[in-house]
Amino acid sequence: DSGVTQTPKHLITATGQRVTLRCSPRSGDLSVYWYQQSLDQGLQFLIQYYNGEERAKGNILERFSAQQFPDLHSELNLSSLELGDSALYFCASSPGTSGYISYNEQFFGPGTRLTVL
Amino acid sequence: GNSVTQMEGPVTLSEEAFLTINCTYTATGYPSLFWYVQYPGEGLQLLLKATKADDKGSNKGFEATYRKETTSFHLEKGSVQVSDSAVYFCALSTKAAGNKLTFGGGTRVLVKP
Numbered sequence: 001d002s003g004v005t006q007t008p009k010h011l012i013t014a015t016g017q018r019v020t021l022r023c024s025p026r027s028g029d030l031s032v033y034w035y036q037q038s039l040d041q042g043l044q045f046l047i048q049y050y051n052g053e054e055r056a057k058g059n060i061l062e063r064f065s066a067q068q069f070p071d072l073h074s075e076l077n078l079s080s081l082e083l084g085d086s087a088l089y090f091c092a093s094s095p096g097t098s099g100y101i102s103y104n105e106q107f108f109g110p111g112t113r114l115t116v117l
Numbered sequence: 118g119n120s121v122t123q124m125e126g127p128v129t130l131s132e133e134a135f136l137t138i139n140c141t142y143t144a145t146g147y148p149s150l151f152w153y154v155q156y157p158g159e160g161l162q163l164l165l166k167a168t169k170a171d172d173k174g175s176n177k178g179f180e181a182t183y184r185k186e187t188t189s190f191h192l193e194k195g196s197v198q199v200s201d202s203a204v205y206f207c208a209l210s211t212k213a214a215g216n217k218l219t220f221g222g223g224t225r226v227l228v229k230p
Contacts, residue, residue, distance in 0.1 A: 002160070033217060043206065043220040056215035090160060094216065104149050104168075104216045108161040 003027065004093050004109035012115045018079040021112045025072055025093030031055070032074040033094070033106060034066060038087040049074055081116045088113050119144045119214060123207045123221035130197055130228050138192040138224045140181075140207035148209040150174075150183055150190040151218070155204045164192075164205070197228045 003026035013019055025032050034046040036059075045058035049068035060066075063081075068074040078085060092106040123140040130136060142148065149168045153161040165174030170185035181192045190207060207221040 002162070031216070035218070042222050043218075045217040045219070048215055048217055056217055058217060092161075092218075104210050104212075105151075105163060105166060106210075106216075106218060107163065108153075110160040 002107040002109065004091060004107050006089075006091050006109035006112050008112060009110065010113050010115075012117065013081060014117055015081055015083060017081050017116075018077065019081065019114065021076040021078070021089050021091075021114075023074045023076070023091030023093075023109060025074070025091075026107055029093035029095050029107070030072065031094040032068055032072070033092040034060075034074070034076050035090045035092065036087045037090060037111070041087075043090075046076070078114070083116050086114055086116045119148070119209060119211060119219040121207050121209055121219055121221035123205075123224055125222065126204075126225035128224060128226045130226070132199055132228055132230050133196045134228075136192070136194045136197045136201070136226065138205055138207070138226070140190045140192065140221060142188050142190065142207075142209050144188075144209055144211055146211040146213045148211045150181070151208045151210070152179070152181055152190070152192050153206040153208060153220075155206065155223075157203070161206065197226075199228050199230055202226060202228045 005024045030051045046060040048056040066076045088111045092108045120143045151166045152164040154164045165176045167174040167183035173182045204223045208218045210216045
């Protein structure tokens with residue numbers, strides 16, 4: 001158990017709909033990363049938040065957005081869903097930086113499997 | 118930009134065989150290197166890591182050495198078990214890229230009894 005939790009585990013929805021995926025990082029971790037795993041694209045970085053602020057963006061579609069709340073949990077919002085958005089979505093957390101030390105290990109949650117019909 | 122190339126699978130082995138999965142990388146800056154493992158139906162687990170040249174990461178009988186001269190981080194295990202059947206991902210991160218992970222395509226390993 002990595003200490004990172006994600007809900008829901010599975011999500012089945014229809015095209016055009018909007019869903020929200022939730023992630024709770026490990027206790028004390030300030031950084032949250034979102035990744036998408038699909039058969040054709042592999043594992044792709046979507047977006048990173050650090051202590052409530054967006055830190056980096058990857059291959060994230062404009063239909064997707066995320067935020068990190070004061071309690072450090074994060075949500076990934078996917079809207080106007082298309083068949084191609086079906087994938088496993090992972091959240092990972094990391095301590096971030098403490099003083100001069102940059103912690104770069106990331107700990108992954110179990111993922112949310114999204115199926116768009 | 119950063120990229121990781123790893124050998125395509127599947128790799129099928131018998132129990133107690135020697136396993137090698139090749140991984141090479143291209144990075145801007147000085148990367149940290151990782152191997153993650155994904156068991157069926159589960160998330161990714163950090164298997165081992167190395168943060169500087171010539172470092173050897175090791176865990177659960179797996180080893181990988183950070184080779185800067187050949188930009189490689191090959192994963193090895195001397196004697197695999199059926200329980201090692203999984204998908205293995207090589208990955209890197211750089212501080213300049215915000216420590217996001219760049220993954221290889223993954224290598225599926227199947228160990229038969």
